[in-house]
Amino acid sequence: MSKAVFYHAGCPVCVDAEQMVLGYLDKTKVDAKIVHLGTDRGRIEEAEKVGVKSVPALVIDGNVYHINFGASLEDVKKG
Amino acid sequence: MSKAVFYHAGCPVCVDAEQMVLGYLDKTKVDAKIVHLGTDRGRIEEAEKVGVKSVPALVIDGNVYHINFGASLEDVKKG
Numbered sequence: 001m002s003k004a005v006f007y008h009a010g011c012p013v014c015v016d017a018e019q020m021v022l023g024y025l026d027k028t029k030v031d032a033k034i035v036h037l038g039t040d041r042g043r044i045e046e047a048e049k050v051g052v053k054s055v056p057a058l059v060i061d062g063n064v065y066h067i068n069f070g071a072s073l074e075d076v077k078k079g
Numbered sequence: 080m081s082k083a084v085f086y087h088a089g090c091p092v093c094v095d096a097e098q099m100v101l102g103y104l105d106k107t108k109v110d111a112k113i114v115h116l117g118t119d120r121g122r123i124e125e126a127e128k129v130g131v132k133s134v135p136a137l138v139i140d141g142n143v144y145h146i147n148f149g150a151s152l153e154d155v156k157k158g
Contacts (some may be wrong), residue, residue: 023108024109026105052129066146
């Protein structure tokens with residue numbers, strides 16, 4: 001089972017991408033957790049460490065997939 | 080069953096994203112086709128019409144998800 005984390009910040013682009021992640025990822029292969037960096041700000045550093053540059057981003061087994069573009073992590077920090 | 084098309088152009092970023100699409104999308108929910116715009120150039124116009132701006136991009140039921148950034152369609156046209 002692969003480990004996945006979907007980082008987002010509640011922006012409209014993030015919500016669209018979350019639909020794709022929750023709706024279409026194969027739950028028999030991927031255990032996906034959702035992290036809202038706008039409210040769970042203590043995890044921004046963790047996101048940066050794994051290579052997340054912007055949200056929404058999906059990290060599967062250490063591979064980072066930035067999906068469309070909602071906000072940079074720098075903007076999330078200011079928010 | 081949702082219809083999905085993954086547009087790419089063979090770039091390294093595209094190959095990484097293709098792994099995610101082929102490996103983790105739920106095949107019971109999504110019928111995913113792969114289109115290589117570098118070799119199947121006649122479909123560049125179709126990609127533009129559905130809203131693809133860069134590759135790799137995954138289009139599911141009309142929703143466009145640009146994944147990371149490999150190349151703009153303008154660059155694919157030049158190539």
